Amino acid sequence: MRYTVSAPDAPLHAGIQLPASKSISNRALILHALAHGKQTLHNLSDCDDTRVMVRALQGSPEHIDIMAAGTAMRFLTAYLSVTPGARVITGTQRMQQRPIRILVDALRQLGADIKYTANEGFPPLHITGSELQGNEISLAGNVSSQYISALLMIGAVLPKGLHLHLTGNIISRPYINLTLQLIHDFGGDAQWSAENTITVHPGGYQDVPFTVESDWSAASYWYQILALRGNEKRRMKNEESLKSYEEETIELSGLFPHSYQGDSRGAEIFSRLGVHTEYTERGVRLTLTGTPVTRLEEDMVDIPDLAQTFVVTCCLMNIPFRFTGLQSLKIKETDRITALITELHKLGYAVRSEQDSILLWNGERCPAESAPLIATYEDHRMAMAFAPACITLPQLMIDEPQVVSKSYPGYWEDLKKAGFTVCH
Ligand SMILES: O=C(O)C1=C[C@@H](OP(=O)(O)O)[C@@H](O)[C@H](O)C1
């Protein structure tokens, strides 16, 4: 399947109910299960990554397929290690190439019984749950923060709690802090006890009602849409159309100013690309403002999921960039470094990488394809970050658009609500 996407002719005035955060949903589900919770979790995401988690936690299945959900794979590996019973946990072909050795080694040091059923270091895993006796381990903090979050959440149900010493340069740190925040919300006690050490006290969790915030990573595609509309506006000479663009607004509900989510930093970065954020009672109201920067440099080690949004946005706005801290992109849903370079070449942008961790563009162009079809590589963020490019490149085609269901099942419907045309 493929979609052809076109931008609205009329001024954009969209009101969007964003999906709930899958990162918060999947943490809340694990903590709720560890609390033997009966209370309702409100506003859980309906995305694939959360659905697989709900299914895995219901009725204790012996065979668990978490499809493409990194959080579900990592969080459940730790959870099943402390939960009585024997299970096999697996996922898509790609999930079977995403490394998990660091987490498995850490859990084994605590006493867990985990076996690789195919390739050493990768899912599927056979896990037999038991009470783990260990309470102090060191692990690398520079590969995926999801290993750390997984261990922290079970820390409070270990008889002696847990001291985690993190080695290397810690990546995706806001996701670790999000985990600590949710542990507190569920009545646990965990904090940074030294620069690279986190301590989780024993004592378990409380059964509390909880409401999941909307997803700031999903919000980034709407910021991108407005930034690209602003770019079109500046290219227009006609006073009337200029005025109508100026008044364009997008309202996104369910976001708060002091979010737990690290990707809320996207709002500040987009302010440098001409998008103003105003917090309202319901969420945020985005409007166009000011003049965008002429070059963007950013360390994205804390916000890896926003890399695709900013790389595509900057190319289309003709803003040269250098984004560092992207070392985790190679082991996500696809190798996002290679995928971005390949697809942007189709659109005529010669983006380059350095040291597998930097993406840069100095404004260099290459011949563009006349009717580009954007491949999505089973990666929701490839589809969602490239679709807004139709504002600059009319009739853009997106291959396998259904991939968005991993985190934002209503993405295409929401685009239609905002006036975009989405055709099969
Ligand atoms: O903990 C989480 O909810 C996540 C952590 C990040 O992964 P890494 O820690 O592997 O970078 C992020 O990319 C992912 O989408 C969600």
Ligand SMILES: C=C(OP(=O)(O)O)C(=O)O
């Ligand atoms: C990397 C992502 O997800 P995960 O690692 O949880 O599969 C993502 O949603 O961009």
